[in-house]
Amino acid sequence: MIASTRDKKRSEPIINYGSYKVSDAGVRLVLERIAVETGRAVKVTSGDRDWVPSGGARNSLHLNKRAVDFHVEGWPDAQVFDLLLAKRATIFGESKGKAFRYQIIQHGPDTITGGAHIHMGIVPEPGEAYGRGFLVEGMTAATRGRYKVVDPP
């Protein structure tokens, strides 16, 4: 069967995991959707962790093997975050309220963590004590270490 021009142009989503392990299949699926929506490769900068890095949250979803840190190659993090918000239904599904179990954080230039990045995790059960929805931290020096919800679940 001859592939159409469209099919030839479309490429498989590229996720560059490097040396990082991301155990959660739901987290990996979201990364693939992000690669598709942006048309760019996703570069993972952290995944499963069994330690709390400097500035990291003690109840981090990385410790549950349910989170990833990443950039989209060639895109500023703010542009990625805006796309995740705009394509929320496509990338995360239609769920609202307690059913929306995703935690998306833009750690900005003044982040308390190791460096600016996008963080995405999946809260194990609805109603558990993790921030859900879209949050920002460290966008300015005044908000270093302070998490603000910009779009609730």
Ligand SMILES: [Zn+2]
């Ligand atoms: Zn993270």
